[in-house]
Amino acid sequence: MSEAEMNVRSPETLPAGQEASSAAPAAKPKRPKAKSLIMIGEQTQALFDSAREAKARGEMVGWSASIFPQEIAETLGLVVLYPENHSAGIAARHQSDPFLQECEGSLGYSNDLCAYAKVNLAYASVLNGESEVELPDGGKMVKPDFLLLTNNICNQLTKWYENLSKQLNIPIFFIDTCYNPWDHVTESRVRYVRAQIDDLIRDLCAFTGKTWDDERFQEVMRISQRNSYLWERANNLQEKKPAPLSGFELFNYMSCMVCNRGKTSTTAILEQLNAEIEKHIEEGTSTYRGDQNFRVSWDGIACWPYLSHNLRTLKKHGINMVASSYGKAWAIEYEDLDGMARAYCIASTNGDNLTTMLSRRLEALRRMGCEGTIYHVNRSCKVMDCQMMEVQRQLSRIAGVPFTSFDGDQADYRNYSEAQFETRIEGLVEIMKQNKEAKANG
Amino acid sequence: MAELEKNLALLKAACDDPKRMLEKYLSEGKQVIGCFAPYTPEQLVCAAGMVPMGLWGGQTEYQLAKSYLPAFACPVMQANMEFGLSGVYKGLSAVIIPAICDTLRCMTQNWRFGVKEIPMIPIVYPQNRKSRAAVDYLVSEFEAVLVMLATITGNMVSEASLSRAIRIYNAHNAVMREFCDTANDHLDVITPSVRHMVMKSAWFFDKEEHTEIMRGVIDGLKALPRYDYPGKRVVLTGIACEPDALLDIFAENGIAVVGDDLAQESRQYRTDAPESGGGALKRLAAQWMLRTGCSLIHEDGKPRGPMLVKLCRDTGADGVVLSLMKFCDPEEYDVPYFMKDLKAAGIPCLSFETDQLGDSLGQTATRIESFAEILS
Numbered sequence: 148m149s150e151a152e153m154n155v156r157s158p159e160t161l162p163a164g165q166e167a168s169s170a171a172p173a174a175k176p177k178r179p180k181a182k183s184l185i186m187i188g189e190q191t192q193a194l195f196d197s198a199r200e201a202k203a204r205g206e207m208v209g210w211s212a213s214i215f216p217q218e219i220a221e222t223l224g225l226v227v228l229y230p231e232n233h234s235a236g237i238a239a240r241h242q243s244d245p246f247l248q249e250c251e252g253s254l255g256y257s258n259d260l261c262a263y264a265k266v267n268l269a270y271a272s273v274l275n276g277e278s279e280v281e282l283p284d285g286g287k288m289v290k291p292d293f294l295l296l297t298n299n300i301c302n303q304l305t306k307w308y309e310n311l312s313k314q315l316n317i318p319i320f321f322i323d324t325c326y327n328p329w330d331h332v333t334e335s336r337v338r339y340v341r342a343q344i345d346d347l348i349r350d351l352c353a354f355t356g357k358t359w360d361d362e363r364f365q366e367v368m369r370i371s372q373r374n375s376y377l378w379e380r381a382n383n384l385q386e387k388k389p390a391p392l393s394g395f396e397l398f399n400y401m402s403c404m405v406c407n408r409g410k411t412s413t414t415a416i417l418e419q420l421n422a423e424i425e426k427h428i429e430e431g432t433s434t435y436r437g438d439q440n441f442r443v444s445w446d447g448i449a450c451w452p453y454l455s456h457n458l459r460t461l462k463k464h465g466i467n468m469v470a471s472s473y474g475k476a477w478a479i480e481y482e483d484l485d486g487m488a489r490a491y492c493i494a495s496t497n498g499d500n501l502t503t504m505l506s507r508r509l510e511a512l513r514r515m516g517c518e519g520t521i522y523h524v525n526r527s528c529k530v531m532d533c534q535m536m537e538v539q540r541q542l543s544r545i546a547g548v549p550f551t552s553f554d555g556d557q558a559d560y561r562n563y564s565e566a567q568f569e570t571r572i573e574g575l576v577e578i579m580k581q582n583k584e585a586k587a588n589g
Numbered sequence: 590m591a592e593l594e595k596n597l598a599l600l601k602a603a604c605d606d607p608k609r610m611l612e613k614y615l616s617e618g619k620q621v622i623g624c625f626a627p628y629t630p631e632q633l634v635c636a637a638g639m640v641p642m643g644l645w646g647g648q649t650e651y652q653l654a655k656s657y658l659p660a661f662a663c664p665v666m667q668a669n670m671e672f673g674l675s676g677v678y679k680g681l682s683a684v685i686i687p688a689i690c691d692t693l694r695c696m697t698q699n700w701r702f703g704v705k706e707i708p709m710i711p712i713v714y715p716q717n718r719k720s721r722a723a724v725d726y727l728v729s730e731f732e733a734v735l736v737m738l739a740t741i742t743g744n745m746v747s748e749a750s751l752s753r754a755i756r757i758y759n760a761h762n763a764v765m766r767e768f769c770d771t772a773n774d775h776l777d778v779i780t781p782s783v784r785h786m787v788m789k790s791a792w793f794f795d796k797e798e799h800t801e802i803m804r805g806v807i808d809g810l811k812a813l814p815r816y817d818y819p820g821k822r823v824v825l826t827g828i829a830c831e832p833d834a835l836l837d838i839f840a841e842n843g844i845a846v847v848g849d850d851l852a853q854e855s856r857q858y859r860t861d862a863p864e865s866g867g868g869a870l871k872r873l874a875a876q877w878m879l880r881t882g883c884s885l886i887h888e889d890g891k892p893r894g895p896m897l898v899k900l901c902r903d904t905g906a907d908g909v910v911l912s913l914m915k916f917c918d919p920e921e922y923d924v925p926y927f928m929k930d931l932k933a934a935g936i937p938c939l940s941f942e943t944d945q946l947g948d949s950l951g952q953t954a955t956r957i958e959s960f961a962e963i964l965s
Contacts, residue, residue: 255925259661260914298716302691305716305887306922313891313926321717321887326688328697329713335729339715342722469593488951501698524659529918533666533695537702 238558262558391427394468440465447523593809643792751869894930
């Protein structure tokens with residue numbers, strides 16, 4: 148999520164009027180905005196501009212699931228926008244209400260559904276001339292001509308895109324990655340996904356009139372791999388003590404991995420970010436103001452509508468979020484097309500079985516020296532909620548690290564209680580304190 | 590009539606006490622595999638010489654399941670988890686769980702760690718059925734299921750037994766379809782709850798045995814004079830429409846069920862596996878490729894609405910009733926589209942949420958009553 152989209156910063160640097168509440172800390176001197184953050188704002192703007200310009204030129208623009216093999220569209224020079232990212236932005240700016248109302252009202256959808264989907268389906272309905280909600284961004288998420296779908300995150304995406312396809316009368320290009328009930332990606336899955344990638348290249352060329360250039364593809368793969376490496380490196384640098392970044396800030400940079408993974412502009416941003424983090428490490432500084440008393444991991448998607456409240460509450464206790472199960476989903480590594488097929492099957496831990504989910508989380512907890520886990524019971528996301536109780540139980544037992552959970556939502560502001568979040572964090576802090584004291588006393 | 594009543598009583602006894610059916614098969618020395626809703630390759634279980642038994646939830650209080658699933662999880666899966674954890678399913682040699690929706694993905698893992706004494710066999714059906722590679726992929730999934738079944742029985746499965754199982758299931762599909770047609774001429778006997786009982790009973794029988802009983806039911810019905818039902822007729826759509834108390838409200842309001850698009854009922858029987866054209870596993874995969882109009886299987890163009898309109902035309906139904914399983918997101922995504930199609934076709938539709946428990950049917954009863962008035 149880009150800073151321009153999300154305004155996700157430490158509470159002391161939040162812009163005036165953003166999530167103002169009585170719990171806001173006293174004003175402190177603002178630190179200058181990091182160059183990497185300025186760059187990411189520019190990149191986000193450039194993507195929406197290029198979509199608008201492509202439409203003006205009569206070129207096709209796509210909408211894509213967030214962990215789709217973007218390398219294909221990038222190689223073809225197609226402009227692609229990302230509804231999940233966009234819905235998160237709307238939610239974070241507290242603009243989701245009219246879209247949720249429209250979706251659950253005139254459009255006839257259940258409020259049980261994913262709020263990213265609900266916001267987007269209502270937005271698409273406006274673009275299609277069927278709804279009259281005012282678009283707070285002026286419609287920069289331009290009407291798509293095709294859809295790029297993968298279900299490595301969840302099966303709701305499949306239904307969501309199925310409906311968009313019908314609503315807008317546009318085709319879906321689908322990579323079905325299949326859930327992984329095993330500890331490895333079966334070769335049969337790799338062959339199935341690889342065949343779909345081959346079909347995608349052929350069909351997308353035929354539909355858009357673009358031509359496949361293998362040399363360009365090799366270059367995009369190299370760029371994507373470099374970006375994945377830089378992204379993972381930036382995440383891993385949080386292992387330093389004190390952590391060089393206030394952990395939520397890494398969410399700011401996700402848009403470059405979600406929306407622009409195959410672009411050199413992302414390489415420039417991530418190199419800049421890595422350099423900024425290294426400078427903090429060298430100088431022993433951090434963008435997290437104050438003492439970092441506790442290091443925790445965050446399990447699940449950010450609670451975008453209440454990110455500021457989450458931050459402020461954690462800050463009150465000197466908690467820094469140094470690991471996330473979510474951000475690293477875009478650190479996708481491979482060397483060839485078969486490798487790409489395999490990598491996209493396991494990119495999201497939502498597509499993994501419990502043992503794989505557990506091992507990825509355990510590695511992060513240990514590497515980052517986490518003292519607790521905060522688990523977001525995201526009402527929008529059944530694939531996360533319906534197995535995380537067992538994951539957290541096992542994780543806590545194996546790692547010897549306590550966890551707490553809270554009820555929230557990635558985009559529906561109605562599913563959150565500030566009081567509950569505060570109470571749960573207080574409980575976690577008590578246990579982390581006791582553990583710390585026990586450790587200190589041998 | 591006596592023969593018909595005897596056969597219906599056999600089916601009812603199985604629905605009333607599925608555990609007794611499990612014990613019956615176990616006492617006959619057979620092994621039983623639990624087959625999670627909504628689709629599993631039961632033919633593989635049959636070919637392996639075992640009895641597949643459907644696991645479609647039921648009426649129970651969720652207590653142990655609360656440690657695995659949030660309150661907003663599918664009621665069918667809550668109940669299955671509760672039954673698994675509390676030992677109700679003791680005696681099953683394994684369960685097959687299709688990771689077909691987000692909740693079922695998680696159920697494979699909850700079961701794996703929560704109910705360790707009953708092994709879990711996962712299957713992940715392909716959703717991009719336009720891909721030429723989908724059949725090969727699905728065949729490999731079937732092969733993994735077969736290997737796991739063979740570790741339980743100690744026996745391999747032959748091509749001949751696979752082909753035989755396909756024939757058994759196709760014959761059963763045919764008899765279930767014939768029952769649905771025949772039942773509509775005898776709506777005095779086949780009330781909504783009786784119809785549901787007959788359809789549901791298939792989940793608890795060896796399919797050859799069920800086919801035989803069903804032939805008896807159909808013959809018994811055909812021997813009766815055609816009954817000219819004076820009330821209104823509806824088609825049910827959704828995952829399941831339970832419990833009986835809910836269906837009895839329809840009867841009380843002069844509404845008969847003349848067709849269904851329920852995952853628990855007719856969706857199971859409307860598509861056969863081809864009986865020729867390659868190996869048995871490939872033909873079984875072809876059945877999956879041919880399924881249509883189900884919310885849990887991706888398709889372009891949202892064909893469910895036109896399919897429901899046709900079903901109403903074919904059965905002479907006056908309206909459609911959506912029994913929306915609580916928290917079922919695949920169904921929830923379909924609703925706006927088929928509602929629009931039904932409206933455009935001038936077919937009234939009643940929708941209500943259901944959770945199988947049926948402990949608060951008052952409001953639903955009022956709505957069914959009003960719907961009956963709209964239909965008349």
